[in-house]
Amino acid sequence: MGTATKIGAHTSAGMAARFREVRAMTENLAAPLSAEDQMVQSCFEASPTKWHRAHTTWFFETFVLSPHARAYRSFDDRFRFFFNSYYDNVGDRPERTTRGMMSRPSSEDVARYRMHVDAAIEQLLLETADGAVLRLVELGLNHEQQHQELIVTDIKHAFWTNPLHPAYWPSEAHNATAPPSPATWLEYPGGIAEVGHSGPDFAFDNEGPRHKVFLLDYAIASRLVTNGEYLEFVQDGGYETATLWLSEGWETVRANRWRAPLYWHLRDGDWYYFTCGGDRKLNVDEPVCHVSYFEADAYARWRGARLPTEFEWEHAAQGHAISGNFLESGLVNPRVAKPGTTQLFGDCWEWTSSAYSPYPGFRAAEGALGEYNGKFMCNQYVLRGGSCATPQSHIRATYRNFFPAQTRWQFSGIRLASDLSNHAEARSSDGR
Numbered sequence: 001m002g003t004a005t006k007i008g009a010h011t012s013a014g015m016a017a018r019f020r021e022v023r024a025m026t027e028n029l030a031a032p033l034s035a036e037d038q039m040v041q042s043c044f045e046a047s048p049t050k051w052h053r054a055h056t057t058w059f060f061e062t063f064v065l066s067p068h069a070r071a072y073r074s075f076d077d078r079f080r081f082f083f084n085s086y087y088d089n090v091g092d093r094p095e096r097t098t099r100g101m102m103s104r105p106s107s108e109d110v111a112r113y114r115m116h117v118d119a120a121i122e123q124l125l126l127e128t129a130d131g132a133v134l135r136l137v138e139l140g141l142n143h144e145q146q147h148q149e150l151i152v153t154d155i156k157h158a159f160w161t162n163p164l165h166p167a168y169w170p171s172e173a174h175n176a177t178a179p180p181s182p183a184t185w186l187e188y189p190g191g192i193a194e195v196g197h198s199g200p201d202f203a204f205d206n207e208g209p210r211h212k213v214f215l216l217d218y219a220i221a222s223r224l225v226t227n228g229e230y231l232e233f234v235q236d237g238g239y240e241t242a243t244l245w246l247s248e249g250w251e252t253v254r255a256n257r258w259r260a261p262l263y264w265h266l267r268d269g270d271w272y273y274f275t276c277g278g279d280r281k282l283n284v285d286e287p288v289c290h291v292s293y294f295e296a297d298a299y300a301r302w303r304g305a306r307l308p309t310e311f312e313w314e315h316a317a318q319g320h321a322i323s324g325n326f327l328e329s330g331l332v333n334p335r336v337a338k339p340g341t342t343q344l345f346g347d348c349w350e351w352t353s354s355a356y357s358p359y360p361g362f363r364a365a366e367g368a369l370g371e372y373n374g375k376f377m378c379n380q381y382v383l384r385g386g387s388c389a390t391p392q393s394h395i396r397a398t399y400r401n402f403f404p405a406q407t408r409w410q411f412s413g414i415r416l417a418s419d420l421s422n423h424a425e426a427r428s429s430d431g432r
């Protein structure tokens with residue numbers, strides 16, 4: 001017993017309060033969904049809502065309660081296998097693609113499973129102030145927040161796959177009073193910069209160690225690329241011009257017959273897009289969203305620019321407050337840039353040109369939790385900044401999200417970057 005041990009800003013009591021809050025948010029996100037909705041798995045990347053609710057519970061049971069709560073009795077021993085996602089150290093698991101075929105356990109059983117584990121975690125937090133336990137609970141909560149974002153993105157894809165195009169989250173369309181200001185370049189001097197996480201606050205292992213990188217002078221755009229700006233690329237034949245694309249990107253465009261971002265569709269000559277609130281006419285002032293790395297890269301090339309590296313992005317973001325359009329806004333859609341905001345945090349995850357690799361000195365932890373991030377450091381790109389489906393307390397300037405280059409079902413958008421030497425050349429050629 002006691003409250004002497006602190007993890008970041010958390011005591012045992014503080015962690016219990018945060019635990020209740022995060023667990024409740026998951027149930028809030030599932031509340032508009034029927035049992036049938038919660039079973040759908042509409043693509044390889046996505047999982048059913050019911051599975052997310054159970055797997056996040058499994059995480060606490062497997063990594064906190066089993067090793068640290070001596071009196072704990074599992075809700076159902078078979079769930080250790082059933083709701084394992086990818087942890088080889090924990091053992092075998094069902095094929096990922098079969099998650100949408102499991103009508104049992106029912107949604108009600110999953111709710112009971114959640115309550116069983118919630119009660120046990122709360123009891124544990126009453127009995128211990130062990131820093132190792134608090135750190136594991138904090139990891140479990142951050143894990144659950146990642147799955148909260150996945151609940152949103154996965155059900156959005158499921159409802160898009162359904163020809164009825166139902167609304168998941170019937171929020172009002174965001175009607176900005178004015179279009180965003182024209183994007184300008186924010187210029188940064190290069191040199192030696194420090195990136196990566198250090199300190200007592202929570203971060204995932206892939207955000208460290210903090211280390212030095214060398215940056216050339218660079219510029220990043222003052223806001224995200226809008227639907228209207230991206231539409232110019234579409235209408236200029238961007239999707240039919242092989243020379244704009246990486247080879248693998250061009251193959252992907254042709255194989256999948258991509259003509260626009262995911263969720264865009266033409267009706268009687270007008271562009272519409274599917275949102276969590278249902279089909280809407282494309283708002284040209286909102287940030288473009290649901291584009292792959294390939295599309296972000298081709299668009300940047302078409303504009304005569306490039307994507308930022310993850311280090312340029314982090315260096316630029318370091319001085320900015322973590323404010324923006326997050327899950328808590330209830331919009332679950334990117335929002336038109338307000339004057340004076342950079343959209344570095346929230347709205348859309350921003351593709352960077354950086355491969356998802358270990359930082360110098362990175363070592364995955366021993367055992368199952370070492371599998372959390374490290375084993376995925378291959379064939380993926382880093383995205384930064386969080387999205388309109390990310391809980392605000394989940395994101396940091398050092399946060400590294402990662403997806404394969406063809407991924408589009410996340411709220412992923414585009415920020416342009418440029419070498420300052422290009423600007424100098426452009427200026428001097430203007431002057432001649």
Ligand SMILES: [Fe+2]
Pocket residue numbers: 055085143147
């Ligand atoms: Fe997970």
